[in-house]
Amino acid sequence: MTTTTEPPPAAATAALRFAGVSKRFKDGTVALAGADLSVAPAEFVSVVGPSGCGKSTLLRIASGLDDATGGTVDVHSKSLGYVFQDATLLPWRNVAHNVGLLAELEHLGKRERQARVAEAIELVGLAGFERHLPHELSGGMRMRVSIARSLVLAPDVFLFDEPFGALDEITRERLNDELLRMFIQRRFAALFITHSVQEAVFLSGRVLVMSGRPGRIKAEVAVPFAYPRAPELRYSAEFAALCGEISRHLRDV
């Protein structure tokens, strides 16, 4: 990762930490300017922000797909999960073989792989669809496959880039409930990008609000609800109040 003169902060146990991270692309676009954030192990943090403010860039840097041009990035992870906005399934592989792909790339033994694939498929609720091809699945099911593919590697840090952005409201809420179930079961650290304030509040322990480009974290809102969270939480007054607060932050970005 890129390092600068900045001294390393004291608390060293974060799963993921950005300190003053900036990113300038070759064409001169400054996507991030001094982004600070950290995610503790087994913490669920969401990021909301206006379109084009650098949210995806944040995740690409965290995963190593892109390098920061300034600041410090620390990722303490044995296994990193990354779910893109598109499911990016291989269309010629059926569900089981898509779910097993990353395990293949990481050279897991066949036995081990098959056991983990079966477990992940079960966990995302796709049992019975193992032999289906991607084009035979709905958008929501494809996203489940994409999540299962990462789950197989038992990630301790999980990055999500608007994974449910293209889905309808009902499917999205269903998948939010299920994602929380997986989160409670697997205890990974999650950094979750979304456009939906409700989704951010429902899933997270903290919600970070980003400014417009060049992106920085300009507000942080703690979400006090304990896990597990019931679907009805979405209709409570406290929930609505938190959503209102975050929306206000977003509006005067």
Place this chain on the structure above:
Amino acid sequence: MTVDSATQAGPAAEPAPMGVVATAPGPGSAGRGRSGLAGAFLNKFLLPFSVFALIIGIWYLVSGLTLSPRQRFMLPLPHDVVRVGILDWDNFSKTLEALKYTVIVTFTGLAISMVLGVLAAVLMNQAKWVESSLYPWAVVLQTIPILALTPVLSFFFGFALTSRTIVCVIISFFPIVSNTLFGLQSVDRGMHELFTLHHTGRFTRLWKLQLPAAMPAMFSGFRIAAGQSVIGAVVGEFFFKQGNAGLGTNLSVFASRLEGERLWATTLVASLLGVAVFVFFGWLSRVAVGRWYQPRRG
């Protein structure tokens, strides 16, 4: 008499499709489901066969009305072509024998092209400098008139099947290279990044991502190349006449002897070979990738 049948074929063929075509857009999108079967029948059979009838009609008109009986060897009447060139077993069995050698040359050349073409495309995909140095020449190779190569090919490879096969390879190589290369290079960026995240080496990336993703493009290259290879075989037989006679060999013999009926019957068989090869590779492509790749979707 022939004029009669021509005027019958003409009008009978024309109004039928016109009437159906006029009503087809009527029901609009709501009628799609209902007209599915009728539409398929219309598109797959009625329209092509109407055009076929029209062509035969025009053929009769040109041959029967504009050519005197002495000129008619250029374009004999269709039923004479069938009578002399196909129903006469003596003639037709010789054509089938020639067809056999044309098929052998076509498929040998095509197979060599497939192996070399895919290999070249993979190398070009793996190393930019290979692409920069070879691709322009693959384009040029396709544009060389075969006639210009006749002396040098015959000097090294003789006047028989080897030279013909090489003509097939030359003529069918480029579509395979360009289609395969396109397929290898147009893999979705997100998928590449997924593989990058897991530190995938280039061989695994090629084997598990790029080659399968390129299969549809590769197969459409094979299909184009197969058609080209038929042409290559026939043209090759035109120039390299020693050894077993193929369809092209016979074509040049019949042309010089002014045997129009057999010339046209042989032409017909050669086109049918082209069609068969095209249909075969379409089928092969559906078997190989049709399960997951539907070109009409989305």
